[in-house]
Every structure is written in structure tokens, then in C-alpha cells.
Amino acid sequence: MDIFLKTIGSINDETRIKILNFINQNGEVCVCDIESAFNMIQSRVSRHLKILKEGGFLKVERRGRWAFYSIRTPLDAFRQSILEEIACLGLELPIGESRCRR
Amino acid sequence: MDIFLKTIGSINDETRIKILNFINQNGEVCVCDIESAFNMIQSRVSRHLKILKEGGFLKVERRGRWAFYSIRTPLDAFRQSILEEIACLGLELPIGESRCRR
DNA sequence: CTTATATATCAAGATATATTGATATATAAG
DNA sequence: CTTATATATCAATATATCTTGATATATAAG
Numbered sequence: 001m002d003i004f005l006k007t008i009g010s011i012n013d014e015t016r017i018k019i020l021n022f023i024n025q026n027g028e029v030c031v032c033d034i035e036s037a038f039n040m041i042q043s044r045v046s047r048h049l050k051i052l053k054e055g056g057f058l059k060v061e062r063r064g065r066w067a068f069y070s071i072r073t074p075l076d077a078f079r080q081s082i083l084e085e086i087a088c089l090g091l092e093l094p095i096g097e098s099r100c101r102r
Numbered sequence: 103m104d105i106f107l108k109t110i111g112s113i114n115d116e117t118r119i120k121i122l123n124f125i126n127q128n129g130e131v132c133v134c135d136i137e138s139a140f141n142m143i144q145s146r147v148s149r150h151l152k153i154l155k156e157g158g159f160l161k162v163e164r165r166g167r168w169a170f171y172s173i174r175t176p177l178d179a180f181r182q183s184i185l186e187e188i189a190c191l192g193l194e195l196p197i198g199e200s201r202c203r204r
Numbered sequence: 205c206t207t208a209t210a211t212a213t214c215a216a217g218a219t220a221t222a223t224t225g226a227t228a229t230a231t232a233a234g
Numbered sequence: 235c236t237t238a239t240a241t242a243t244c245a246a247t248a249t250a251t252c253t254t255g256a257t258a259t260a261t262a263a264g
Contacts, residue, residue: 012114065240078187167210
């Protein structure tokens with residue numbers, strides 16, 4: 001129950017739905033990518049990414065100064081179906097020029 | 103987005119998850135059935151059922167004094183997958199003796 | 205018609221969650 | 235070593251959600 005609630009709670013927020021969809025469409029992104037793509041302050045982005053990670057949707061890999069977030073693989077069928085449902089919402093994707101070198 | 107958030111928000115609550123699973127396993131129930139099965143006061147039950155209905159999971163049919171709630175049919179694949187995920191949580195089902203005549 | 209029952213809704217208080225600005229940590233650059 | 239950059243976390247405030255008790259409505263029973 002706790003894990004299920006954490007998963008559902010992690011997508012019970014418009015900001016996180018948009019961030020999750022952005023990562024699902026763009027692949028690996030760092031915190032600053034989302035910061036600039038969505039024009040949000042760093043602490044806010046960082047917190048939402050943490051919640052999505054704890055919800056089981058994202059993995060993070062540190063390389064140098066950057067933390068790269070991407071969809072966790074393999075992803076179970078339930079979370080996969082959520083990603084698909086979100087992809088079908090027709091959210092506008094902000095154009096994300098990456099500010100960090102990869 | 104609004105409909106999706108309403109759907110997700112409707113299951114972002116332990117009480118509603120249990121109620122939804124109870125209805126999914128037992129079929130049609132009235133408000134007082136849940137009241138007694140879960141030992142909750144009437145206004146609380148009524149409110150949670152309304153939220154689950156607005157989340158697209160339940161339909162309601164009034165017969166006499168009673169309001170009978172059941173899983174909406176046909177249910178779309180996404181909400182269906184949520185019900186299945188909840189069914190797999192292994193929640194204990196309270197024994198629901200119906201207090202109302204059917 | 206009056207009373208009892210089932211449900212819905214509202215207002216107030218309690219609890220949880222989101223946002224912001226400040227600070228901490230770690231890595232890279234000069 | 236010192237400074238700048240990227241990220242994480244904390245404390246305070248703002249906002250949303252949940253619970254309860256009171257009240258309203260509708261139907262059935264006496």
C-alpha cells in the first residue's frame with residue numbers, strides 16, 4: 001500500500017506530470033535542463049525529481065557536477081501504462097536546450 | 103490534464119483505495135454498507151464515494167432511500183489497470199453485512 | 205401529517221503538500 | 235587554495251485536502 005500510494009502521490013501534481021512526460025520524451029536530462037525548459041527555480045525542480053524517483057519512475061546517475069535523470073529501466077507494466085496515459089494527454093513539450101555538456 | 107489529475111487524485115488516499123477495492127470485490131454497495139464495514143461516519147463515506155465517482159471509477163444509482171455505488175461499466179483500460187494493481191495489494195476485505203434490503 | 209432513515213453538503217479545524225529563499229555539499233575551473 | 239557551478243536539503247509560509255459535527259433533502263413508515 002505504501003509503495004502504491006507513493007507512486008500515485010508522485011504523479012498527483014501537474015508540475016511533476018509535465019516533468020515526467022518531458023523526460024519520457026527527451027530521454028536523459030539534468031536538473032538544469034528542466035530548470036531552463038520550465039523556467040523553475042532549482043530547489044523546486046530538485047524536489048520534484050526526488051519525488052518522481054521515490055515514486056519509482058526515475059533513476060539518477062551522477063556524472064561530474066551533474067545529476068542525470070531518466071526513466072527507470074526496466075519499468076514495470078503499471079508505471080509504463082501511466083507514462084503512456086500521460087503521453088496521450090497532449091502536453092506541450094518545452095524546447096529543452098541542454099545547458100550542460102554531456 | 104484536469105481529468106487525469108482528478109482520476110489520480112481520487113486514488114491518492116488510503117481510505118479511498120480500500121473503499122474502491124471493496125466495491126471492486128463485492129459489487130454493488132450502498133453508503134451504509136461501507137459505513138459499517140469500515141466503521142466510518144456517514145459524511146466521510148459519502149464524500150469519498152463522490153470523489154471516486156468524479157475520478158471516473160464509480161457509478162451511482164438511487165433506489166428508494168439508498169444510493170448504490172458500483173464500478174462504472176464499461177471501464178477504460180487505464181482505470182481497469184489501476185483496479186487490478188489495487189487488487190494485487192493484498193488488502194484485507196472487511197466483512198460487509200449489508201444493512202439495507204436490496 | 206409526522207417521524208425515522210439514508211444520503212449529501214457545508215463550515216471549521218486538523219493535517220499534508222507545494223513553493224520559496226537560504227544554506228550545505230561536492231566537483232570543476234582558475 | 236580559492237572561486238564558481240550543479241545539486242540537495244532545510245525552515246518558513248502558502249495552499250490544498252481530510253475529518254468531523256451540524257444541517258438539509260428526499261424517501262419510506264406509522
